[in-house]
Amino acid sequence: MKKNLKKIAFATLGCKVNLYDTEAMKELFADRGYEIVDFDDKADVYIINTCTVTNIGDKKSRQMIRRAKRANPEATVVATGCYAQVASDIIADVEGINIILGTKDRSKIVDIVENYDSMAGVLNAVSDIRRERVFEPLQIDRLKDRTRAFVKIQEGCDRYCSYCIIPYARGPVRSRLPEQVTDEVRRLAKNGFREVVLTGIHVASYGKDLKNTDLIDIVRQVNEIDGIERIRFSSMEPLAVTDKFVEEMGKMPKVCDHFPLSLQSGCDKTLKAMNRRYTSDEYAEAVERLRKIYPDLAVTTDIIVGFPNETEEDFVQSIEFAKRVGLSKIHVFPYSAKTGTPAAKMSGQIPPDVKNDRASRLIEVSNELNKKFVEKFYGREMPVLFEIRNKDGYYEGHTTNYIKVLVKTDEELKNEIKNVVIEKYCGDETAEGRLI
Ligand code: SF4
Incomplete structure (x- = not known):
């Protein structure tokens, strides 16, 4: 060069x-x-x-x-x-x-x-994205962090949630050809990566625009690539978690028992206003299906608080729902009106102080849920993929179900998978453990 x-x-x-x-x-x-x-x-x-x-x-x-x-x-x-x-x-x-x-x-x-x-x-040089039908082949071979690589498998979204501008910004669903995905994953594996996160704007739509392939199919192909030991998804839609999906994922040992399953609200009235196309019951069923296959399952999610017309009762429903399904972490977003979306024009916009109050209450719930989740694994031996030594001298890594684990050690562990006994919760979604 x-x-x-x-x-x-x-x-x-x-x-x-x-x-x-x-x-x-x-x-x-x-x-x-x-x-x-x-x-x-x-x-x-x-x-x-x-x-x-x-x-x-x-x-x-x-x-x-x-x-x-x-x-x-x-x-x-x-x-x-x-x-x-x-x-x-x-x-x-x-x-x-x-x-x-x-x-x-x-x-x-x-x-x-x-x-x-x-x-x-x-x-x-901007051109109309709405007529775009083909995935643009941008690819990566190298990354600074040589443990986990994000692999883009899909672009665009056809869902038009009422608060979201993305379908206008990214255009319709375009899936990356399976051979382009597997070529990239193979190169990443050759460059030392052991974990891939299948990423996209709406990952669950993978294959919708291609013949004879779907999300299960591409995961199966990635699962066969030597050197890759863990497969995750950047996000997943509850309706994609069908019996067939779960059964097939269960046959692929590299698929991690952590699913970022997008919720947005635990209240059906709000979900409908968001145009989310599933109910809270359907979400709960998706989690149950996954739990049958993955006993140590972690479900993380996004929730928007203060969506137009969300009442205190609606918000409390979301809290109760999050507790009932046993989420392990919630990314909380106070609703922010986005010009050009239907939700921005809805009556019943919620004042900022109410949104902020709901956001802090939900963050507290998320912290409690996360602590409870980690505590379940005290004394358990779990495989951790180590990533980096932190500034306090601890080595950091993640379990398959995405618990961040710190161990005190002088060993160089980068990119190694080692068994660790989980000993205590240190706050901030982190546990301390001991190498065995
Ligand atoms: S929130 Fe997600 S699913 Fe909904 S329109 Fe935006 S990108 Fe698509």
Whole structure:
């Protein structure tokens, strides 16, 4: 690879899919000889992979563009990702922007940057994503953390939940071809990764647009790859957890007993207003199905509090439901109205202080549930995949059911799977254990 002496810096806002896309773009630039530097350093090119999931994401994305230009007024500043896709006209007016590229054509980003003529003003390279039907082959081979790799298997979403802008920003469901997924996983395994997280905007839709393949099928193919020992999902939809799905997952020992099963609310009235297409009973049934196969199952979830018209009783229903199904952790999001979505126009918007109060109460519930979950495993011997030594000298890793475990040891354990006896809960979703 020839070094071209140009420096490039990246900033990523938002979700795991954006992080994946950034990693893939980093590899494209590195392969063309660019040196990747920190975002606060002086670079020749700044790429801001934007997020639009909330109006706060929009604001942060605009701030990062200005920050890049301040770091080097001569640099080429590029906005890409979801916010760039849906609001290129607004971004074009942000001081310092040079190129706007949405969620499409990222595989051509190096050429787009290199052919850019600053004399020609802002280049708006965003095209209509709604007609996109093919998965754009962005891929990764290398990552800094050589234990767990996120592998994007799918793009886009057709669900149109009433609070979510993503279907407009990412377009319809496009699945990555199975051979592209397995090629990438094989390369990652060769580069030392032992765990993959199958990632996408709506992972459960995998295969919907392809012939003769579905999510079960792609997991089966990944399960056969030597060197990979653990398979996880970045998120899962309750309706995808059918008897067949659970039965098939149970036959694949590499599939971890941790499922991030999206809930959003435990109240049926609110679920309906969110256009979530399942009821709380259906969610509970999905958890029960999984529990039959995975006795040590961890179910983590996302819940939005303060959705329009959510009453105190509705909120309490969510709390009771979370306790009843035995969730192991809840990511709590106070509802944030997103311009352009049906929910933003609903009457019955909840005041910020009520939303914040509900968020802190639910976080407390999540902490209690997590403690209770970890305590179940006291004295148990569990395999831990070790990742990193923390600043206090403990080695950190995760069990298959995603308990973060710390052990005091001088041994170098990176990327090793060792059995650990779980001894105590240390707060913050973490347990301390002892190597055996
Ligand atoms: S399933 Fe709903 S929340 Fe998730 S990306 Fe699709 S529309 Fe958004």
